[in-house]
Amino acid sequence: MEYFLELFFGGLTRGSIYALIAIGYTMVYGIIQLINFAHGEIYMIGAFTALIAASALSIEGFGGWSLLVLAGFIAIVYSAAYGFTLEKIAYKPLRKASRLSPLISAIGMSIFLQNYVLLAQTSDFLPFPPLIEEFSFLEQVTVMRSSELLILSVTAVSTALLTLFIKFTRMGKAMRAVAQDKTMAMLLGVNVDRVISVTFIIGSTLAAIGGVLISSHIGQINFYIGFIAGIKAFTAAVLGGIGSLPGAVLGGMVLGWTESFATGYVSSDYEDVFAFGLLVFILIFRPAGILGKSTAEKI
Amino acid sequence: MPYGRRAPITQKGGKILRSFGVALWFMFLTFPIMVIKISPLEKNIEWRWGRMIYVGAGAFVLSLLWRYVIEQKRGPIPKEEADPLKVDTKDTGWNRGGSHSLQERLAIFFHKNKKFRILTFTGLFFIIAAFPFVFSTYQTSIIITALMYVMLGLGLNIVVGLAGLLDLGYVAFYASGAYFYALMNHHFGLGFWAALPMAGALAAIMGLLLGFPVLRLRGDYLAIVTLGFGEIIRLVLENWNEFSLGPSGIARIDRPGTLGIDFDLRDHTVYLYYIVVVLVAFTIIVVSRLRNSRIGRAWIALREDEVACQAMGIDKTKTKLTAFALGATWAGFVGCILAAKTTFINPASFTFMESAIILSIVVLGGMGSIFGIILGALVLILLPEYLRAFSEYRMLVFGASMVIIMVFRPQGIIGGTRKRHEFHVKEPTGEKP
Amino acid sequence: MLEVRDIRTFYGAIQALKGVSIWVTEGEIVALIGANGAGKSTLLMTICGVVPPRSGEILFMGNPIQNLSPDRIFSLGIVQVPEGRRIFPLLTVQENLDMGAYLRNDKGAVRSDMEYVFSIFPRLAERRRQLGGTLSGGEQQMLALSRGLMARPRMLLLDEPSLGLAPVLVATIFDTIRHINRDNSTTLLLVEQKAAMALHIAGRGYVLENGTIKLQDIADQLLCNKEVKSAYLGGS
Amino acid sequence: MDFGGLRALEKVDLYVAEAEIVAIIGPNGAGKTTFFNCITCVYQPHRGDMIIYPPGKASKSLNGLKPNTVTEMGIARTFQNIRLFKEMTVLENVMVGRHCRTRAGIAGAILCTRKTIREEQETLEFSYGMLRKVGLEKQTNEKASDLPYGAQRRLEIARALATEPFLLLLDEPAAGMNPSETAELDELISRIREEDGISILLIEHDMKLVMNISDRIYVLDYGHLIAEGTPQQVTGNPEVIKAYLGECFDA
Amino acid sequence: SSDTIKLGVAGAHSGDLASYGIPSLNAARLVAADINAKGGVLGKKVEIMAEDDACKPEVAANVASKLVAQDVNLVLGHICSGATKAALNIYKDSSKLAMSPSATNVDLTKSGLYPNFFRTISPDDAQALLQVEFALSKLKVKKIAVIHDKGDYGKGLAEFAKGFFEKKGIPPVLFEGITPGAVDYSAIVQKIKFSGADAVLYGGYHPEAAKIVSTMKKKKMKVIFISDDGVRDDTFIKVAGQYAEGVYATGPIDTTRNPMAITAIEKHRKEYGAEPGAFFLNAYAAAVCLLGAIEKAGSTDSSSVSKILRSNWFDTPLGKIGFDGNGDARGIGFAMYQVQKGRYVEVVK
Numbered sequence A: 001m002e003y004f005l006e007l008f009f010g011g012l013t014r015g016s017i018y019a020l021i022a023i024g025y026t027m028v029y030g031i032i033q034l035i036n037f038a039h040g041e042i043y044m045i046g047a048f049t050a051l052i053a054a055s056a057l058s059i060e061g062f063g064g065w066s067l068l069v070l071a072g073f074i075a076i077v078y079s080a081a082y083g084f085t086l087e088k089i090a091y092k093p094l095r096k097a098s099r100l101s102p103l104i105s106a107i108g109m110s111i112f113l114q115n116y117v118l119l120a121q122t123s124d125f126l127p128f129p130p131l132i133e134e135f136s137f138l139e140q141v142t143v144m145r146s147s148e149l150l151i152l153s154v155t156a157v158s159t160a161l162l163t164l165f166i167k168f169t170r171m172g173k174a175m176r177a178v179a180q181d182k183t184m185a186m187l188l189g190v191n192v193d194r195v196i197s198v199t200f201i202i203g204s205t206l207a208a209i210g211g212v213l214i215s216s217h218i219g220q221i222n223f224y225i226g227f228i229a230g231i232k233a234f235t236a237a238v239l240g241g242i243g244s245l246p247g248a249v250l251g252g253m254v255l256g257w258t259e260s261f262a263t264g265y266v267s268s269d270y271e272d273v274f275a276f277g278l279l280v281f282i283l284i285f286r287p288a289g290i291l292g293k294s295t296a297e298k299i
Numbered sequence B: 001m002p003y004g005r006r007a008p009i010t011q012k013g014g015k016i017l018r019s020f021g022v023a024l025w026f027m028f029l030t031f032p033i034m035v036i037k038i039s040p041l042e043k044n045i046e047w048r049w050g051r052m053i054y055v056g057a058g059a060f061v062l063s064l065l066w067r068y069v070i071e072q073k074r075g076p077i078p079k080e081e082a083d084p085l086k087v088d089t090k091d092t093g094w095n096r097g098g099s100h101s102l103q104e105r106l107a108i109f110f111h112k113n114k115k116f117r118i119l120t121f122t123g124l125f126f127i128i129a130a131f132p133f134v135f136s137t138y139q140t141s142i143i144i145t146a147l148m149y150v151m152l153g154l155g156l157n158i159v160v161g162l163a164g165l166l167d168l169g170y171v172a173f174y175a176s177g178a179y180f181y182a183l184m185n186h187h188f189g190l191g192f193w194a195a196l197p198m199a200g201a202l203a204a205i206m207g208l209l210l211g212f213p214v215l216r217l218r219g220d221y222l223a224i225v226t227l228g229f230g231e232i233i234r235l236v237l238e239n240w241n242e243f244s245l246g247p248s249g250i251a252r253i254d255r256p257g258t259l260g261i262d263f264d265l266r267d268h269t270v271y272l273y274y275i276v277v278v279l280v281a282f283t284i285i286v287v288s289r290l291r292n293s294r295i296g297r298a299w300i301a302l303r304e305d306e307v308a309c310q311a312m313g314i315d316k317t318k319t320k321l322t323a324f325a326l327g328a329t330w331a332g333f334v335g336c337i338l339a340a341k342t343t344f345i346n347p348a349s350f351t352f353m354e355s356a357i358i359l360s361i362v363v364l365g366g367m368g369s370i371f372g373i374i375l376g377a378l379v380l381i382l383l384p385e386y387l388r389a390f391s392e393y394r395m396l397v398f399g400a401s402m403v404i405i406m407v408f409r410p411q412g413i414i415g416g417t418r419k420r421h422e423f424h425v426k427e428p429t430g431e432k433p
Numbered sequence C: 001m002l003e004v005r006d007i008r009t010f011y012g013a014i015q016a017l018k019g020v021s022i023w024v025t026e027g028e029i030v031a032l033i034g035a036n037g038a039g040k041s042t043l044l045m046t047i048c049g050v051v052p053p054r055s056g057e058i059l060f061m062g063n064p065i066q067n068l069s070p071d072r073i074f075s076l077g078i079v080q081v082p083e084g085r086r087i088f089p090l091l092t093v094q095e096n097l098d099m100g101a102y103l104r105n106d107k108g109a110v111r112s113d114m115e116y117v118f119s120i121f122p123r124l125a126e127r128r129r130q131l132g133g134t135l136s137g138g139e140q141q142m143l144a145l146s147r148g149l150m151a152r153p154r155m156l157l158l159d160e161p162s163l164g165l166a167p168v169l170v171a172t173i174f175d176t177i178r179h180i181n182r183d184n185s186t187t188l189l190l191v192e193q194k195a196a197m198a199l200h201i202a203g204r205g206y207v208l209e210n211g212t213i214k215l216q217d218i219a220d221q222l223l224c225n226k227e228v229k230s231a232y233l234g235g236s
Numbered sequence D: 001m002d003f004g005g006l007r008a009l010e011k012v013d014l015y016v017a018e019a020e021i022v023a024i025i026g027p028n029g030a031g032k033t034t035f036f037n038c039i040t041c042v043y044q045p046h047r048g049d050m051i052i053y054p055p056g057k058a059s060k061s062l063n064g065l066k067p068n069t070v071t072e073m074g075i076a077r078t079f080q081n082i083r084l085f086k087e088m089t090v091l092e093n094v095m096v097g098r099h100c101r102t103r104a105g106i107a108g109a110i111l112c113t114r115k116t117i118r119e120e121q122e123t124l125e126f127s128y129g130m131l132r133k134v135g136l137e138k139q140t141n142e143k144a145s146d147l148p149y150g151a152q153r154r155l156e157i158a159r160a161l162a163t164e165p166f167l168l169l170l171d172e173p174a175a176g177m178n179p180s181e182t183a184e185l186d187e188l189i190s191r192i193r194e195e196d197g198i199s200i201l202l203i204e205h206d207m208k209l210v211m212n213i214s215d216r217i218y219v220l221d222y223g224h225l226i227a228e229g230t231p232q233q234v235t236g237n238p239e240v241i242k243a244y245l246g247e248c249f250d251a
Numbered sequence E: 001s002s003d004t005i006k007l008g009v010a011g012a013h014s015g016d017l018a019s020y021g022i023p024s025l026n027a028a029r030l031v032a033a034d035i036n037a038k039g040g041v042l043g044k045k046v047e048i049m050a051e052d053d054a055c056k057p058e059v060a061a062n063v064a065s066k067l068v069a070q071d072v073n074l075v076l077g078h079i080c081s082g083a084t085k086a087a088l089n090i091y092k093d094s095s096k097l098a099m100s101p102s103a104t105n106v107d108l109t110k111s112g113l114y115p116n117f118f119r120t121i122s123p124d125d126a127q128a129l130l131q132v133e134f135a136l137s138k139l140k141v142k143k144i145a146v147i148h149d150k151g152d153y154g155k156g157l158a159e160f161a162k163g164f165f166e167k168k169g170i171p172p173v174l175f176e177g178i179t180p181g182a183v184d185y186s187a188i189v190q191k192i193k194f195s196g197a198d199a200v201l202y203g204g205y206h207p208e209a210a211k212i213v214s215t216m217k218k219k220k221m222k223v224i225f226i227s228d229d230g231v232r233d234d235t236f237i238k239v240a241g242q243y244a245e246g247v248y249a250t251g252p253i254d255t256t257r258n259p260m261a262i263t264a265i266e267k268h269r270k271e272y273g274a275e276p277g278a279f280f281l282n283a284y285a286a287a288v289c290l291l292g293a294i295e296k297a298g299s300t301d302s303s304s305v306s307k308i309l310r311s312n313w314f315d316t317p318l319g320k321i322g323f324d325g326n327g328d329a330r331g332i333g334f335a336m337y338q339v340q341k342g343r344y345v346e347v348v349k
Ligand SMILES: Nc1ncnc2c1ncn2[C@@H]1O[C@H](COP(=O)(O)OP(=O)(O)OP(=O)(O)O)[C@@H](O)[C@H]1O
Pocket: C011, C014, C015, C016, C034, C035, C036, C037, C038, C039, C040, C041, C042, C043, C083, D146, D147, D148, D149, D150, D176
């Protein structure tokens, strides 16, 4: 039983990591139906910026929570700026093109950004300072550490907030409208460019938060972390029903648990095989993902 | 003017000011990563301010250039052209209602001038035939690689370009072809020529196996499942040592058999070059015939509208499965060639990035256009090779090129050519209109 | 109120409008008729800024708007109910209507407008929670018109509002159009295939053919015009 | 036929005889399109039977078939929201319609066998004939999405005819057409019936067209059949006037 | 023939494995700069021709033919065993010598198929043997879990170790591969914990090792962690920080105290402003050997250089090394190290 619990919480952590990145993925997908392969790179840049900022700030004498908050803030600002610029350069000119063109542009951007960081910084792994201090009340608990708790709660809170935001605010409604029919949204007074930019900024902000929390949890980063995390987050987003925020979280969790239990009870050799196998299995029975809506097409 | 986003910037000053703004923005953007270099352990920071100036200057120039190119692309505001009377309706092939791009006009021109066509083809034939004797083994070798990707691109084009099924796991079939030959050769000494068709058949069967479960999926759901499938195949190859010899791969695979003649490295390369050229020619013929056949039309119809497609009596399941199977076949062939070419394979060659590159070839070249895909493969495979001059900056430039090509030619290098069927239907006799 | 001066619009290399000029004064209903592919929808899209003209001028209340983005033009009070309905398929009927009032801040008035459209189209009230995409063709058409009305436009551009509606409803729609024109003093530019009906409620009319204005006159005159009769009124 | 809690069709009995033109009318959302979707097996009705009697063949039940099989058996349709293959040329659109009447396989296509070439030539000619029939022979090589609206509607009909149906289902073929175009359509539909002996089932809101060409009319309201009969009988029916035509309708 | 000595340097210079290829390139550049400053080899300047193979066999084959076409005299590389194998066939056919700083696959030397191949790193089996003997005789391990990263290097090593353990009658209680680059490894750590193993033998590289070790320590597990040359890297200590304490890793004997190594590392710091990464010293040594052999042979002819390499000893940052008939280096035996107070310290056998 203890073993089961340990695996359960391990899967939960892993799942919430996937979920946190997947939310940004799913938001961008939701609005422009683009698999933004460069999202993982934004996450990576967020982590790198946080690391750089934290190092600079700690030399200046900052420490503790203020360091986390400040470095996190800088990371968010920069990630948002990168996300914003990314959209303007690589996707906006392709809005009218076939759906695959921005996908290729995204792959190109992903390669570019990886190599940019590789060349400007280093190819090596860098230690990421433990910005999150251990909560004292978690001292006795073995199954969960404070960074895990933080990741979990940030995921939960941001999902809830964003879901409300999209459901009830004017911007949120505009986002959904733009996602379905850009021209019509324009005709109803929606500034489509701005809505898309805001979406990228929100998505990138989440990626940056993810970058800071997750890197601080794992303790190391390099220029390549975004790619793998991105693929998994994308899988999670699809599993849960792409475009749906709660779906992204659920998808992340399911993926995390699958991997954890597959490792625990079968073999970690085939952990990803199980993960992708489950994906195929679920999609066979729910072709639009766990929480996804099948498209309402009137014939 | 508020929201003057369409207002063309006419004065030079405006352009320069904007580019200046862009430069400042990029200086801000690249500040932490370009300028600050940290060594976390030594707790010191190196400030590389010089780089900021480079970034600023570079961004300024590029932004000016970007604007210039975009303006050129959009063309001048046609005042004269707007005259309704000037629209030429004479159907000369060159001037079809003025609605054809240069590329289309060239295509029509090419179609209409038989002499020119024959001349081009013979010229091309000689260039291709003489290539390995003029250039070095290295050049021949990378051209072989590029041609292999032409085949992969054309194969994937069946699935993605024609049938509209986004497949991100194409590499799985490539791997199965390669491993089939490698294993058969390793264990049973099976020769290349025997293995080639079998590898294709095996890949086709794998295509069917993948096809069945994913039939109901659409668009990006299909993409992720195929991506997963690709990864599963790679992971199995990595983990199942007893079967695949694991991550250390299979070495010393035989090169294509030569009927007992002794070949050195150069001869082998040349020989393989001709094999690949013939196979590419074969692929082009098959793919273009398929595309213009009943099956090909069904694929395209399926891509355009599934519901209407079924209402036309097309069996969705069967059509999708044939697309998967036929697309996979080429990957199987090329996999087999890959194993024979490198004489060594391991699972590391079959990552998701490989699928992404093949997909990029299809899209970048121009979906559905055979010539486009050939160009796409040549660009994407030869580019990194020729970018070797940039050494470390190679992949950086490569990524940037992909973005730039897409942005400036969203429909692909040779895109926008929807299938041109010049049908010359005889006046039906007897039947009343 | 609206003046279009010699605009030319292109789709890529295809020219859809070849120098069109029309004007609409405040409080008027103007009908725009013409065969399929004449460029009627294109003209409306050009006015709304979706397909900006290559040349020519569009003045609204005396100000040029041809360079503005669609959302700015909308905020000036020009609202289009486009061809093909363009319902947001994954938003519910209610949310689709809310999108019509996207820029409005007067909650009370929005609510009463909502009541108003539900009173014209009780069917929509029944289907409030249904997804827009699953509505029947005619229901979607009602929704599209209602959504346009929710914006409280100063000027409403209607592109074939009666398309696919049952005869009872066609009558209702034309009544509604007359009503909003009279009571809310909304200016209307109406594109219709049911030319006779359109010209009956309109003050003036234009005939568009092949991207140019072929005829313009007060509606009653057009109704009697021989050419118009044979080409657009079905010879009756 | 239900959607969630909504009953879209309730006990609809309807028949179409050979070479007959039958119209279905009814207010918006009455379930007319849904009815088409049931016949063509896009939706599966929860209860009831659909039986066809193809000329010269044994009768067959359509229940539980796939849409493409239904087409193969000889029922073709057009769509309320035009669904052409937008990127294909006009001719190709019609050629796709020939799919279920041709047999060429992959091998044939690759090897370019004589049989395939002949079949392809037949397809071409047949399709071209269809285009002539609907008057689109001039636009054969244009992209389908570049056609004006009315022409697209006619192309849809040509495409449906290419499947050689014995029953043709038309969903609002005159929507978006002006009266003179509608008159042409009227003529086209009659011709299809006369020349090919095809039965036609038609949904339409343009009463003039309906009155002109249909032999019989069914009226649907809220999924129920409220009236049926000749055009005269139906337009005289007070229930129909109230639910559908409106008081001031003058036919 | 030409007026320079061309040294090809091939390996992963881009992509996820760049961190294993770039240090070698830097090493080669430093050595070349050094030698050129002293007048070059045989009076000719050394020219570096860097080629990126991204560790992919098919790219490596192309890279190899490019280097051959450019008529390089010698090749330093490749980095990954797979890429090396694919390239060696081409070098062999055009009789070029290649020396890898990092390809450890046993077949490369022991199979006798690649007579033109040398390396400045020990093959997998030697390392595995040392690890197993150390674990059994020194640490008195009773139950062992063998984990690897599914890669060429890691899995190969782990399999040898497993074999050796089995031969000694102690089959591992766990033998599994992890997914490199995964976000966390808590599940596999749980599994190790519940297998009851008192030591983990890990085959793979430092990034994953750092994650596993930290997870184990954070879970307050007291399992001994033994790993390989891929982990015996200062980056590991930096990244794992306090959690690195007590970790065992095998590595070439006596590197840091070697004066040549000290200067090499110093030069790297000065030139690139960073600590050198993986296989830096091995590559440095390889460059020194290759160029030194040409100098001694008095020509660039492959067979004479090869003879010199096999019959002489070279002073390198790895100590005095020579090469045996298979191409494996002599004199670079392995030693066991342990992280003590933030540094790798050799533990006496
Ligand atoms: N997106 C487009 N791309 C290219 N050409 C277009 C596009 N939209 C319309 N056209 C062309 O522009 C011309 C005018 O079309 P428009 O839709 O404005 O006609 P319309 O008068 O509204 O016709 P209808 O009565 O069918 O709605 C037509 O020839 C049409 O083919």
